[in-house]
Amino acid sequence: MTPLRKALTALAGVALAGALTAAIPASAQAANCPANAMCVYDGHDLNGLITWTPGNSCGWRTNLGDFSPPQNDKVSSVWNNSDSRLILQDWRGYWATVLEIPAHQSFNLWYGDDNIVDAYVVQCY
Ligand SMILES: [Ca+2]
Secondary structure (H helix, E strand, O other), X not given: OOXXXXXXXXXXXHHHHOOOEEEOOHHHOOOOOOXXXXXXXOOOOOOOEEEXXXXXXXXXXXXXXXXXXXXXXXXXXXXXXXXXXXXXXXEOOOEEEEEEEOOXXXXXXXXXXXXXXXXXXXXXX
């Protein structure tokens, strides 16, 4: 892949996930998300694992507000270490999609997307 094509591919990935997110360099990814899992973190740069869900549990919604103590409105970074799509949701009287994270991508959430996620769904391709 030429350097230009690599850069364009990287840009396309960022645009897909939303303009207010930033891709996390691979070097920043600690080995703290199991293979084939989706992991959500309280801190940026994949710090402070909240929980994870197997990527093959198609259609499953993990409701962070159901945890004890509740873990909603905390997620600041995510690592989708699976072959499925990760849908981040905010409860606004209905489940509103905040971001869709493609397979094998990790992102920091910033500004209006930071600390608002209430649940996430495993969407199998
Ligand atoms: Ca947080």
